[in-house]
Amino acid sequence: MFSLTRYTTPCPEPINSQILQMVVDNLTDISSVALAPSNLLYNIYQYAIGFEVHLYLEALNGEKGVAVELVVAMEDETVVGFCLYLPVKGDPHACGIAFMAVQAGFRRQGVARSMLDEVLARYPHAELACAVEKVAAFQALGFQVRGARGTQVVMNTRNYGTEGLMGVLDVASIYSSLEVRQIHTYLLQKHGKRAMVDAEKQRDRHLDQLTRKAQLFVQGRLPTA
Numbered sequence: 458m459f460s461l462t463r464y465t466t467p468c469p470e471p472i473n474s475q476i477l478q479m480v481v482d483n484l485t486d487i488s489s490v491a492l493a494p495s496n497l498l499y500n501i502y503q504y505a506i507g508f509e510v511h512l513y514l515e516a517l518n519g520e521k522g523v524a525v526e527l528v529v530a531m532e533d534e535t536v537v538g539f540c541l542y543l544p545v546k547g548d549p550h551a552c553g554i555a556f557m558a559v560q561a562g563f564r565r566q567g568v569a570r571s572m573l574d575e576v577l578a579r580y581p582h583a584e585l586a587c588a589v590e591k592v593a594a595f596q597a598l599g600f601q602v603r604g605a606r607g608t609q610v611v612m613n614t615r616n617y618g619t620e621g622l623m624g625v626l627d628v629a630s631i632y633s634s635l636e637v638r639q640i641h642t643y644l645l646q647k648h649g650k651r652a653m654v655d656a657e658k659q660r661d662r663h664l665d666q667l668t669r670k671a672q673l674f675v676q677g678r679l680p681t682a
Contacts, residue, residue: 464528484503496663504636551584582614587610
C-alpha cells in the first residue's frame with residue numbers, strides 16, 4: 458500500500474533521484490513533445506526535461522522566486538508516483554499541475570487519483586495540460602476541457618481560468634546549454650548529419666500532427682461562440 462507525503466521544502470536526495478529517473482523513463486508521457494524513443498533526438502529531450510524538473514525541485518527551497526509544491530506517493534522506500542504543482546499568486550485556491558507521473562507497475566491502482574485529491578484538497582481550482590489520449594482519465598477525476606495549448610489539451614476543475622498569476626521558471630536556455638550541445642555533437646558523430654536532419658524533420662512532423670490533433674479534439678467538444 459502506498460503513502461502520500463506533501464513537500465513545500467526540498468525533499469531528501471534519494472527521493473529527488475527517483476523522481477528524476479521516473480521523468481527520463483517516462484519522457485513520452487510527461488513531455489508535451491511526446492517524442493518516441495526511436496527518434497534520435499530522444500536523449501536530448503530526456504536530458505532537457507530531467508533538468509527542467511530538477512530546477513523545479515530545487516525551487517522548493519524558495520530561492521528562485523517561484524512557488525512550488527510536491528506530492529510524492531511511496532511504497533516502502535520506492536517512489537511510485539509524484540505530482541509537482543505551482544500555487545497561483547493572488548488566488549489561494551488555484552494551482553497549475555506542472556508534472557505528474559506514476560510508475561508503470563502501479564498504474565490503475567488509484568495513485569494518480571490520490572495524489573490529485575491531495576492537491577485539490579488545498580487548491581480546488583486546478584489547471585493542467587495533457588495529451589488527447591489522457592483527457593478521459595482526467596475528466597473522470599473532475600477536470601473539464603477548456604482549450605488547446607500547442608500539442609496538448611488544457612483542462613481545469615472549473616469552467617474558467619484563474620485571474621491570479623502562476624510563476625514559472627525560464628527553462629528555454631536548457632536547449633542551448635553546453636550539455637545539450639555536447640549530446641547533440643555526440644549524436645551527430647554517432648549517426649551522421651543526414652540521420653540527425655531526418656530526426657529533426659520527423660520531430661517537426663510529429664509536433665504538427667499532435668497540435669492539429671489537439672485543436673480538432675477541442676473544436677469538437679467546446680461550444681461555438
